[in-house]
Amino acid sequence: MHNPNFVIGRERQLRNLINHLGKNDIAIAACVGVDPDIYHPEQGLPNELALARCAGCPARLACLALALRTEDPEARAGWYGGLGPADRDNVAAHLRLDTPEPPPPDRALEAARLRTAGWTVNTIATHLGCSRRTVQRYLRAAA
Structure with missing residues (x-):
C-alpha cells in the first residue's frame, strides 16, 4: 500500500x-x-x-x-x-528536492567580475544575453 x-x-x-x-x-x-x-x-x-x-x-x-x-x-x-x-x-x-538550487548570480556583480577578468562589454553582453547598454548600467551599479 x-x-x-x-x-x-x-x-x-x-x-x-x-x-x-x-x-x-x-x-x-x-x-x-x-x-x-x-x-x-x-x-x-x-x-x-x-x-x-x-x-x-x-x-x-x-x-x-x-x-x-x-x-x-x-x-x-x-x-x-x-x-x-x-x-x-x-x-x-x-x-532532487533535498539539493537546493544555487541562487542565480547577481547580474551586475557578474558583469563587474567578468569586466575585471578582462572581458569586453560586447563579450559580457553576449554572455549575459543582454545589450551593451544594460552591461554598462550593470557596471555602474556594481561600482
Missing part, C-alpha cells in the same frame, strides 16, 4: 503542487475529519483502513506535496499520501 511508484509519471504535477499548493487541493482529502494521530503511529504502520483511505484519495498527490514542501527532511514523520518517511525520502531524492 505504501508504494511510492504512484508518483512515477506525475513528477511534474507533484513539483507544481509543491511550489503552488492551494487550500482546495487538500480540502477534498479522504481523511478530512479523521484523527491525525492515526497517520502518526508511535511505531509501525497506520492501520489498514487508514492506508486504504490514502490509496483511493483524490488528494493523495497534494498531501504528499504538502509534506515534501513543509517537513524537515532530517525529521520526516507520519504518513502523507500513503507514504511513510523512508518512502518520502526516496521521492525527495528522485525529485
Whole structure:
C-alpha cells in the first residue's frame, strides 16, 4: 500500500503542487475529519483502513506535496499520501528536492567580475544575453 511508484509519471504535477499548493487541493482529502494521530503511529504502520483511505484519495498527490514542501527532511514523520518517511525520502531524492538550487548570480556583480577578468562589454553582453547598454548600467551599479 505504501508504494511510492504512484508518483512515477506525475513528477511534474507533484513539483507544481509543491511550489503552488492551494487550500482546495487538500480540502477534498479522504481523511478530512479523521484523527491525525492515526497517520502518526508511535511505531509501525497506520492501520489498514487508514492506508486504504490514502490509496483511493483524490488528494493523495497534494498531501504528499504538502509534506515534501513543509517537513524537515532530517525529521520526516507520519504518513502523507500513503507514504511513510523512508518512502518520502526516496521521492525527495528522485525529485532532487533535498539539493537546493544555487541562487542565480547577481547580474551586475557578474558583469563587474567578468569586466575585471578582462572581458569586453560586447563579450559580457553576449554572455549575459543582454545589450551593451544594460552591461554598462550593470557596471555602474556594481561600482
